[in-house]
Amino acid sequence: MIAKLVATVLYSGLLKPAPGTWGTLAALPLAWLAAQGGPLVFTALTALMVPLGYWATVEVTKGAADHDPGEVVIDELLGVWIALLPVVWGAARAGVEVERLWPGWIAAFVLFRLFDIWKPGPVGWMDRRSDAWGVMLDDAVAGVMAAVGVVLLAGLAHAL
Template identity: 70%
Template sequence: MIARLVGTVFGAGYLRPGPGTWGTLAALPLAWIFMQGGALFFTVATAFVLPLGVWATRKMTDGHPEHDPSEIVIDELLGLWIALIPIAWGAQNAGVAVERLWPGWLAAFVLFRLFDIWKVGPVGWADRRNDVWGVMLDDAIAGVMAAVGVMILAALAHL
């Protein structure tokens, strides 16, 4: 079933312990692949993940007692990809390969996981929606917060 492959990011959501962390790790090489098309391509692909994730989550939770089963990790992919958007644009603007900005990749990963786990502010609000949109939006917001953090850290590193 395609929705299950998408929702679990090719099965990463079934790995234990910490399926959210495994899903975030699985998102890294996929991000690198999509970034090879350029920053605009990666940004558009990231935007496409939101409706794709809503669809997959809806399919996987239809008739399920939980609105956010732990094996659904497409939301982690979305959040991390949002956090990585500044890396894609930064590498393109600098004319370097995206992997050269590895400290930004690390910062995006760590900041995204922290914001996603802590559920601070608007992340917690979205998580409390208890619906398909909440599943995706809390990670999207955590991704935006992580992206801001990545940009701040990059600015500080280049002072």
């Protein structure tokens, strides 16, 4: 089933323990691949993950009591890709390969996982929705918060 393949990010969400972390890790090489098209392609593909992830989440949770099962990790992919947007755009602006900004990749991963697990403020508000939008939006907001953190850390690193 295509929806399960998408929702679990190539079945990485079936790995235990911590399927969200596995899903986020699986999203990184996919992000690198998407980033090879440049920042506009990466941004467009990131935006495409919103309706694709919503659809896949609706499909795999249809009739289930749990609206946010652990194996659904397409939301983690969306969140970490949002967190990586400043890295992809920064690499393009600097005229370097995106992997050269590896500290940004680590910061995006760590900050995204932190905000996704901690669920501060608006992340928690979105998470409390009992539908597929809540599944997708809490990670999108965590990704935005992580992206801001990535920019702040990059600014700090370049100022030193």
